[in-house]
Amino acid sequence: MSNTVISKDLANKKLRVTRTFAAPLEKVWKAWTVSDLLDKWWAPKPWKAVTKTMDFREGGLWLYYMLGPNGEQFWSRVDITIVDSPNSFSATCVFCDENGTPNADTPPMHWFNRFKADGENTIVDVTLSFNTEEGMQKIIAMGFEGGFSMGLDNLEELLAAG
Amino acid sequence: MRRDIFQAIADPTRRAILSLLALQAMTPNALAQHFDSTRQAVSKHIKILTECEVVKQKQSGREIYYHANLQKMKEIDIWLDQFRKQWEDRFDQLDDVLKDL
Numbered sequence: 001m002s003n004t005v006i007s008k009d010l011a012n013k014k015l016r017v018t019r020t021f022a023a024p025l026e027k028v029w030k031a032w033t034v035s036d037l038l039d040k041w042w043a044p045k046p047w048k049a050v051t052k053t054m055d056f057r058e059g060g061l062w063l064y065y066m067l068g069p070n071g072e073q074f075w076s077r078v079d080i081t082i083v084d085s086p087n088s089f090s091a092t093c094v095f096c097d098e099n100g101t102p103n104a105d106t107p108p109m110h111w112f113n114r115f116k117a118d119g120e121n122t123i124v125d126v127t128l129s130f131n132t133e134e135g136m137q138k139i140i141a142m143g144f145e146g147g148f149s150m151g152l153d154n155l156e157e158l159l160a161a162g
Numbered sequence: 163m164r165r166d167i168f169q170a171i172a173d174p175t176r177r178a179i180l181s182l183l184a185l186q187a188m189t190p191n192a193l194a195q196h197f198d199s200t201r202q203a204v205s206k207h208i209k210i211l212t213e214c215e216v217v218k219q220k221q222s223g224r225e226i227y228y229h230a231n232l233q234k235m236k237e238i239d240i241w242l243d244q245f246r247k248q249w250e251d252r253f254d255q256l257d258d259v260l261k262d263l
Contacts, residue, residue, distance in 0.1 A: 044251035
C-alpha cells in the first residue's frame with residue numbers, strides 16, 4: 001500500500017527499507033517466516049525463490065535459491081540468530097552452494113527485521129548492515145543478491161544509455 | 163582493481179575529501195591541511211578518487227585545483243533507485259500473498 005522508503009547510511013554500512021502493509025501483524029509475520037509463503041514473494045519477477053530447507057528458530061537455517069528465467073540458480077543461506085516472535089528477527093545472509101557451504105568470497109549481510117502493528121496495518125522495517133565497508137561495497141556491486149538484481153554492469157549500461 | 167563511485171566512497175578519508183570538495187575546489191596543500199595523515203596519504207586517496215572520476219583536476223595559473231564531479235556522485239542515487247524498485251517489486255508480491263492469507 002504505502003510506498004517503500006529507503007534510507008541510506010553508507011558511512012555506517014547500513015541501508016534501511018520500510019513499508020506499510022494492509023494486513024494484520026500475525027499474517028505479515030507468517031509471510032516472512034513460512035517458506036511456502038516466502039517462496040511466493042521473496043524473489044522479484046521474473047525470478048523465483050525456491051526453498052530447500054527452512055527451520056525458523058534461533059540458530060535455525062533457511063536455505064534457498066533464486067531461480068532465474070534461464071535456469072540460473074543463486075543459492076543463499078540465511079542463519080537466523082535472534083527471534084522475538086512476532087515483533088522482530090535477526091539473521092545473517094551469505095551466498096553458498098546447494099549444500100549450504102558458504103562462498104568464502106561473499107561478505108555477510110545482516111538483517112534486522114521489525115514488524116509493528118499500526119491499527120489494521122503492519123509496518124515492516126528492514127535494516128541491512130555489513131561488517132566492513134569493503135563488504136558493503138562488494139554486495140552493492142553485486143546488486144545485493146548475486147546477479148538477480150541490477151549489478152554495476154547493468155548500471156553502467158543504464159548510464160551509457162541514459 | 164574496480165574504479166567506481168562505490169570504491170570512491172568506501173573509505174572514510176575519501177568521503178571526507180569529497181565532502182570538502184563538494185563545497186569548494188581546493189589545492190592539494192589546502193586539502194592536506196584538513197587531515198592528520200601525510201600529504202602522500204592524501205595524494206593516494208586523490209589518485210583513487212580521480213581514477214573513479216569523482217574528482218577532477220584543473221590547472222589555474224601555477225596551482226592545481228581539485229573539483230568534485232557531482233554528476234558522478236549521482237550514480238549512487240541511480241543505484242539506490244534500482245534497489246528501491248527491487249524491494250517494491252518484492253513488496254507488491256507480498257501484498258498479493260497477504261490478500262490470500
